[in-house]
Amino acid sequence: MSVSLIDVSTYLPGEPIPADYYAQFAESDDLRDNVMFKAPKFRHHVGEDETTIDMVERAAAGLIERHGHDTIAGVDILITHAQMADVPFYGGGGGMAHRLGMKPNWVLDLHNGGCAAFVLGLKVARNLIESGEGRTALIAVAQNAAGQIFDQPGVRRKAQASVPGDGAAVGLVTLSDESPILDIECRTYGEYAGDMTLSVDPPRKWWQPGPGEGSIGFTESKITKVLARGNRQVPEVSYAVCDRIGVKPKDLDLLVTNQPNRAFLRNWRQALELPKERHRDTFEDCGNLFAAGIPVNLDRAITEGQLKRGDVVMMSAFAHAGDFAGAAAVRWGGRG
């Protein structure tokens, strides 16, 4: 028996926020014309009092509708990833399990997966299920940085603030042959872990009292390095999976990736020799969805009939400044 990704459902908070929102705050910013930071037309922002638990609950509504509440309540393995934990000390895994009415044997919070967390979650889910630790896993990812850290009064004046968008997604993984996970490749590049920084001016640790807004990002000198790493890593992990499953990249039916900016989207599909029509993204509507990018794009492709039963979909992404990358291929079996 295989392990299958049988369904995904997603949630985008609130009404779309147009690029104009940022124009009122914009300051002259050297990076505004940079292809890495060119604003998408729209993005969503998490509500002011909305938690990652709320987001995951709302994302799960689609799964509950299609598979019944008992299926979700009966999940053995809950794997979560929140871009910004509601409370850094303990994360949101326990609270999400409780909200969804689960009593899972396993609750794992994958902070390191970053934009590739859904792929990492698939790998953990598959391996746990294969080892007999459960029959059903739920992967829950919540990206909530756009309406929070990127919407601080000082940060939202910067060009980079308009690129992120918030969203959440859940994926249901079960022991079945319906939509088999064909293979997964995850690679950690720990040497780049420190290249994404949370900087505060004047400097302080994130938990220390003091003035100045915390800002996530790279220095301009690191931007080209991050671009070069992303350019390399996503095709590399995708090719690794393609080699093992015996499918040429250009024969993939669908590619969904994280979507940090337009440059990466173009470069990755060129590297995999895929036309734009087979690389589904939601960048213009949703911006950079971080870890939610893969499942949101996959959900769109399924809902709109782009991904058909029997198609092979490749999901690939890299995280942060290039400290992690992953790719997973699934032969889609339809929504049943």
Next chain:
Amino acid sequence: MSLPALEDITAEIDGVIRVETFPREKATPIIMEMMRSVYPHDEVFGTYCTVNDYVDCPPDELYEWLSDTRCLEEWTYSLRGFEETEEPGLWVAYDKLGGDTGSPIYTRTVANPDSRTIDYHCAWDQGKHLWMIYLMRIIDAQLVFDKPGSVVLWTNCHHPFYDKNPYPETAPPKRPVWVGDFWDMFGAGHLLELKNLKAIAEYRHHNGLTVKPDWMK
């Protein structure tokens, strides 16, 4: 005081990107637009075919070997039977890629020991117009990699004669191929030959042999 750079030109020249007119915030997006995951083969190897490698042997010894035309008998894939013609410095051999019997290939090596440049001026079939030019340069790896050894840079330019034989009357009758038919594989083919060069030179150096063999001295 700054130098009067470009003072003779009053117009703004299209395509010139200098910090005065393109400060970093303008230049960086241009650079990033140019950075890709992959580059089409033709963009990389279409007009200029460049291959490079590091070779673990002293640069002057490598130069001594490579500046002797007969070294091509050793490290090339298919050039064999070098003999000097009546014209001093002009050698003829057979390129075994050129049909059943091979094609005559003429070579004159122009080398400069100070810059360690070695240019093989070659042509198939005739020795009057040597238009296939293999431009090589050996660099002391100590300077560029901070370690002993040599770096070999090798470039060919896509001369129009690769696409059309200018001297068909000199070709052997009924030869099925022309050297330019292979241009698209030069990137791979030259790299293969550069690996030959590296393996042979390193073997000799590591085994106490001179890089230029006795038979060539």
